[in-house]
Amino acid sequence: MNIGIIFAGGVGRRMNTREKPKQFLNLYNKPIIIYTLEHFENSPDIDAVVIACVKDWIPYLVDLLKHFHIQKVKKIVPGGMTGQESIYHGLIAAREISEEKNPVVLIHDGVRPLINSQLLADCIASVEKYGNAIASGKVTETITVIDENGSVDIVVPRDQSRVAKAPQCFRLSDILTAHEQARKDGKMDFIDSCTMMTYYGYKIHLIDGPDENIKITTPSDYYSVRAILDARENAQIYGVW
Numbered sequence: 001m002n003i004g005i006i007f008a009g010g011v012g013r014r015m016n017t018r019e020k021p022k023q024f025l026n027l028y029n030k031p032i033i034i035y036t037l038e039h040f041e042n043s044p045d046i047d048a049v050v051i052a053c054v055k056d057w058i059p060y061l062v063d064l065l066k067h068f069h070i071q072k073v074k075k076i077v078p079g080g081m082t083g084q085e086s087i088y089h090g091l092i093a094a095r096e097i098s099e100e101k102n103p104v105v106l107i108h109d110g111v112r113p114l115i116n117s118q119l120l121a122d123c124i125a126s127v128e129k130y131g132n133a134i135a136s137g138k139v140t141e142t143i144t145v146i147d148e149n150g151s152v153d154i155v156v157p158r159d160q161s162r163v164a165k166a167p168q169c170f171r172l173s174d175i176l177t178a179h180e181q182a183r184k185d186g187k188m189d190f191i192d193s194c195t196m197m198t199y200y201g202y203k204i205h206l207i208d209g210p211d212e213n214i215k216i217t218t219p220s221d222y223y224s225v226r227a228i229l230d231a232r233e234n235a236q237i238y239g240v241w
Contacts, residue, residue: 001047001048001098001099001100001103001104002045002046002047002103002104002105002106002124003046003047003048003049003050003094003097003098003103003104003105003106003172004040004046004048004049004050004072004105004106004108004167005049005050005051005052005087005090005091005093005094005105005106005107005108006033006036006037006040006049006050006051006052006090006108006109006110007052007079007083007086007087007090007107007108007109007110008021008023008033008051008052008053008054008061008079008110008111009052009053009054009078009079009080009083009086020057021054021057022111022216022217022222023036023110023111024057024060024061024064025222027113027222027225027226027229028226028229028233030068031064032110032111032113032216032225033061033064033110033111033113034064034068034070035113035114036108036109036110036111036112036113036115037049037051037065037068037070037073037110038068038070039113039115039116039117039120040072040106040108040120041070041071041072042117043117043120043121044117045117045120045121045124046072046106046120047072047099047103048072048073048074048094048097049070049072049073049074050073050074050075050076050077050090050093050094050097051073051075051076051077051090051110052076052077052078052079052080052086052087052089052090052093053076053077053078053079054078054079055078055079058076058078061076062076074097075093075096075097077089077090077092077093082188082189083191083192084179084182084188084189084190084196085188087107087179087193088179088183090107091105091172091175091176091179092176094172095172095176098172102171102172102173103171103172104124104127104128104169104170104171104172105169105170105171105172105175106120106123106124106167106168106169107166107167107168107169107170107175107193108166108167108168109166109215111215111216111217112165112166112213112214112215112216113216113225114210114212114213114214114225114228115135115167115209115210115213116210119135119167119207119209119210119213120167122207122209123135123167123169123207124169126169126205126207127169127170127171130205131170131171131174131202131205132168132169132170132171132174132197132202132204132205133167133168133169133205133206133207134164134165134166134168134169134194134204134205134206134207135164135165135166135167135168135206135207135208135209135213136162136163136164136165136206136207136208136209137162137163137165137208137209137211137213138162138163138208138211139158139161139162139163140158141158142155142158143155143156143158143161144156162206162208164192164194164206165209165213165215166192166213166215168192168193168194170193170197174197174202175193175197178193178196178197178200178202179196181200182196182200187199212225212228214228
C-alpha cells in the first residue's frame with residue numbers, strides 16, 4: 001500500500017498572506033493544494049492520502065475536496081506547532097488507515113503543485129529497492145560552504161550537489177521510528193525528513209525530479225509557478241510545449 005502524506009499545516013508568513021494560508025491561495029481559480037492533491041488522486045500507484053492541515057481550516061479543506069472530487073483522502077488531522085510535528089501526526093494517521101503492516105509513505109508539501117505521476121512512481125520504486133527516496137533537483141549555480149567569518153571555506157562541486165525537495169518517501173516503520181526517537185531526544189527542529197533520517201544514520205537515496213518542482217514559499221515562488229502553468233496552458237492551445 002502506498003500512502004501520500006500531505007503537509008498543509010503552514011500559515012504562509014513569508015508569503016505575507018493575511019486572509020488565508022498559502023496552500024489555499026488560488027492559481028487560475030483552483031487552490032494550490034488541489035493542484036498538488038490531483039497528482040496523488042490521479043496516480044494509479046497511490047492508494048490513499050492523509051492530510052495534516054491547519055486546524056481552523058479543516059472544514060474549508062473538506063469543502064474543497066468535495067468540490068474538486070478528491071476521493072483518495074481518507075483522513076485529515078490537525079497540524080502541529082512545527083512541520084516536524086505535523087508530519088508526525090500524518091504518519092500516525094497513515095498507520096491507522098493502512099491495510100498493510102508497513103506501507104510506503106510519500107511525504108509531500110501541499111505547496112509543491114508541479115510534480116508528476118512519473119516522479120511518484122520512481123519514488124515508490126526506489127523505496128521498494130533501497131528503502132527510501134528523496135526527490136531532488138540538480139544544482140545550476142555554485143554552492144559554497146562558509147566559515148564562521150562569512151568567508152568561502154569550500155566550493156562544492158556542482159555535479160556532486162543536489163537540492164533535496166519532496167516527496168520524501170520511506171517505509172512507515174522506518175520514518176516513524178526516527179520520529180519517535182527524535183521526540184525522546186527532544187529534537188523537534190529537523191527541517192525535513194531527509195535531515196532527520198540522515199541524522200539517525202539512514203543512507204538516503206535521491207531521485208532527480210522535474211526542474212519545476214517548486215515549493216511555494218515566497219511571492220516570487222507563487223508567480224513562478226503561475227508562469228509555468230500559464231506556459232502549459234498556452235502550449236495546449238498553440239501546440240508549442
